[in-house]
Amino acid sequence: MVYSRRGSPGSRLLLLWLLLVYWKAGSGQLHYSIPEEAKHGTFVGRIAQDLGLELAELVPRLFRVASKGRRDLLEVNLQNGILFVNSRIDREELCRRSAECSIHLEVIVDRPLQVFHVEVAVKDINDNPPRFSRQEQRLFILESRMPDSRFPVEGASDLDIGANAQLRYRLNPNEYFDLDVKTNEEETHFLELVLRKSLDREETQEHRLLVIVTDGGQPELTGTVQLLINVLDANDNAPEFDKSIYNVRLLENAPSGTLVIKLNASDADEGINKDIGYFFSNLVLDDVKSKFIINSNTGEIKVKGELDYEVCNSYEINIDAMDKSAFPLTGHCKVVVKLLDVNDNTPEMAITSLFLPVKEDAPVSTVIALITVSDRDSGANGQVTCSLMPHVPFKLVSTFKNYYSLVLDSALDRESVSAYELVVTARDGGSPSLWATASVSVEVADVNDNAPAFAQSEYTVFVKENNPPGCHIFTVSAWDADAQENALVSYSLVERRVGERALSSYVSVHAQSGKVYVLQPLDHEELELLQFQVSARDAGVPPLGSNVTLQVFVLDENDNAPALLAPRVGGTGGAVSELVPWSVGAGQVVAKVRAVDPDSGYNAWLSYELQPEPGSARIPFRVGLYTGEISTTRSLDETEAPRHRLLVLVKDHGEPALTATATVLVSLVESGQAPKASSRASAGAVGPEAALVDVNVYLIIAICAVSSLLVLTLLLYTALRCSAPPTEVVCTRGNPTLVCSSAVGSWSCSQQRRERMCSGEAPPKMDLMAFSPSLPQGPASADNVSFLILTSNFPSQFLNIKCHIHPVFLKNYALVHKYCSTQLLH
Structure with missing residues (x-):
């Protein structure tokens, strides 16, 4: 192993090297080396330790290794975190003759996501012997050739590089020939067979030589080729080129027919021995012949087939110039054609490890995808940069050479945008540049961040x-x-x-x-x-x-009949006795019927009617329609019957109306036997009527005071509504505009109505209910319009009154206003 964490502690150079390795590991990049052809299981490096990862977290964090190209060359043991050789590594197969050869690995762990780049250099070993393209090479040499004449011989090739590909040639000992090896500026070997002694065809017609080539590896490897030399009779002078090697530079993708070079050889002979023809040497491979063609008369070499720098970047062409004598002589040269790269390959892009969908609450810098780009061209033509459209809310981050990460750049909101269509563009540095695009669909996953x-x-x-x-x-x-x-x-x-x-x-x-x-x-x-x-x-x-x-x-529905108030005897049909003096005048109140209705609105608005008994004469009494007060219609005289039985029908305004009947017994007595009307009236006023009279005054003052504001409010409400609401509302929505309503026409409510507001937030409030009357023609009176308050303690709670006005009230507003004005004057 070239890169290792083991060694002698006393070596300062090794210590510096170890610090360098640790520094690179901390930056997310590791470098190892391994010789090619290493056996399966060969130790490469302690990758988990070098990356600062604990062995126990490799499996839970989904530790995995990805490589570009073949994925089975190297593997990691998840038990000990060691990177080892998994299958045969052939450097020549992997990188051909490139001076540098590396295997690039991506190490990915989750929770949180981390990406590390590891580069494993593959070192060349001397595993390829030098090889000749043919096992035997045949040469034809005239016996007249002078010593020091030179004849080209095809050299060997070695797939290795460096010292392993440094070749040395030698020729088996003989008295006629030596082997001369030349190296040009391109480090290309040019072999020539040098004639040291004149040949005699009559003595020896054929010579067999063995060329042995040895590389510089350890151990050395060799190759051989057999040279078969036929001695011919012919010319004194062979054609000669100006140079033995011609170097030509040619753009790849040059079209067929493009001139590569025009060769010119000269011959010192005369006549037919001076005429020269140009041919490919028998050393030229068929692949070269498929790419180029030579004109035998002019010496022009032109492009024949398709040239591709990425397939082969140089060609060596051996040319023979042969005169046309009966025993032709041949001159030799080599044309080395080097191709220049053009930007003819678009960048290639691979998107891997897509972490989709992305939650809308994902933090900024979350990695969405890993992108790898490459370009087969060289130099600037192969330098690739990536860009992203649109930019928000994502961006591309370059991690290592041609590796990019697509990361989240700003916050996501699925309710605004549920999916993004991104376009990644890879563009090379050529002129003009080439580019490739790839689409990435990023779906945003919902999180519960919105309440109903x-x-x-x-x-x-x-x-x-x-x-x-x-x-x-x-x-x-x-x-x-x-x-x-x-x-x-x-x-x-x-x-x-x-x-x-x-x-x-x-x-x-x-x-x-x-x-x-x-x-x-x-x-x-x-x-x-x-x-x-x-x-x-x-x-x-x-x-x-x-x-x-x-x-x-x-x-409210009319489900409660009127109830008579005390004094009374029993329920319906109970009698009330009143003593009335004979001297009572017309219009004098002699009795009063009291009743209440637990319902609300019209259903609790009571009216009183006097029911005549069958067969009875016309009685001198009447009852107030809305007050229940029984008064005389005329002065009484002694001709009147001393006892009168009056039936008062109490009726609400519900649909259908419910009724109750009160019986009043009026007895006419002398003035000294009957209580005074004023005393009776005073005694009667001590009860609820007294409070009712008091609150009428407050109510009239309040209504008249706000009349002007009420007119404006009602007119605006009428303009908005344009029509009256239905008189019956069930299971409807909206703001309440009607609490009590009546079709008869008056302002009234039940004296014992208790409003229970079940909101749980505030105590019940007083309600003042307004009704628009539909009165008969005639002047307004107290019987036409009456005001009743909900409870007897109205004055102390007057400020808590709330009014619910039915739009029908607009029709008779003038009548109410007139009544209010009259009451205030009195």
Whole structure:
């Protein structure tokens, strides 16, 4: 081994060499050497140790070796990290006659990915003996040739290099010939057989000589060739060339017919013995004859076949110039044709070790692929550079000579770009340059980095009370920008308590479809607003989610009949007794019927009617349509019946209307026996009516104060809507604009209406409900328009009132404003 980590510690030179090896190992490159023809298992180097890798991590990190070309020459033992020879290495087969011969390895480990380059130099050994192209060479020499005449002999070749290819020739001892070896500036051997003594054909017609060639290797190897010399009678002077060797430089790919050289030989003889013909020597190989052609008359050598520098970069052509005498003499020369490289080979590119797909959260500098480029040309024509289009978000990093890594240059986002089509261009340094391209498709793998998103943060749903169990009221839908399971959304309730019960006892949501169902009938009187959240979660790891708020308003239905308030006797049909003096005047209030309705809006807006008994005379009493106050229609006299039984029908405005009946017994007595009307009125005002009168004043002042702003708001709302909303809304979406409505026309609400807002965030708020009346023709009065507050403590909570105005109110706004103005004047 030429490169080794073992040696004498006392050698300073070896120590410096070891430091150099360690430095190169740390930089990601190792250099070893191995002689060719080494046996299987021959130790090359401790590659794992030199790269700084632990033996225990070779297998888990997927330690592997890749080489360009044949992959079985060298191998690594994963147990001890030693690089060894795996199969026969023939330097001549691997690199031909190149002065340098190396095997380039790529060592790749994962987790994290690292790439190391290892260069193993293959050293030549003397394993090829010198060889002649023929076992026998035949020469024809005239006996008249003078001593010192020279005759070319084909030399031997050795596939080895360096000292192993330095050849020495010798000729077996004889008295006629010597062997002269010349070397030109190209270190090419030119052998000549030198005549030392004149030949005599009559004495010896044939001479047999043995040429022995020996190389400079250890041990030496030899080769031989038999020279068979026939002695001829003929000319005194042979043709002679100006030079014995002609050097010609020619571009490769020269077209057929291109002139290589024009030879010219001269002969001192006269006549026919002076005429010369030019021929390829019988030493010229058939491969050379297929590339070139010679004109026997002119001596012009031209290109015949295709020349390729990458196949063979030089040719040696032996030429004979022969005169035309009966016994011709021959002159000899050699033409050495050297080809010049042209840029006729495009770069070659190989993309290996693709690490795809790439996660969108991959860090910058992550290696995506390994790229190897090469060019068969030489010099600048074989120098290749790589470029990448487009540049973002990737780049090419040169790692070693013609090796590149495709790495991530900036962050990825699959939701923006899910795949990239990259084009790698390899361009050589020739003029003009040649290039090759390769496409790389990089797919971006999704990670769960987007939470499901709803179109709105809050939805409003209207549901009629007494709905059937399992009613579908709404469908929530969330969208996730991720892909596959990261975009698979499931829905669930955000559980909480609604009063004493769990939210899941009221509603449920389908996990896949997002449909929201009401599990039981809802009661508006118990629950007016159910506010809850639905959670959307994706199936990623870890999962991401978001919430949306649903406000479910329970719309009232007329499912409660009016209820009479005390004093009363029993339920429906109970009697109220009143004592009225005979002297009472017309329009005097003598009694009042009190009733409430647990419903809301029109369903809780009560009206009172006096029902005449069959067969009874015209009675002198009437009842207020909306107040329930019973008053006289005229002055009473002694002709009136002393007892009157009045039936008052209390009816709400629901569809269909529900009713209750109150019985009032009026007894006419002398003035001293009946309580005063004012006292009775005062006693009656101590109860809820007193609070109601007080709050009417506050309510009128508040409405009139904001009337101007209300007009502008209602006009703008009308312009946007352009049409009135439907009077009946079930399972719809949008902002609530109607809480209570009435087709009869008045402002009213139940005295005992309790609003329960089940949002879990704030206490109930006071509601002021406005209704647009459809009144009969005539002046407005207190019976036409009345104002009722929800609770008796209105003054202390006046600032918490919220108004829900139905658009129909616009039609009768003038009537309300007129009434407000009249009340303020009084």
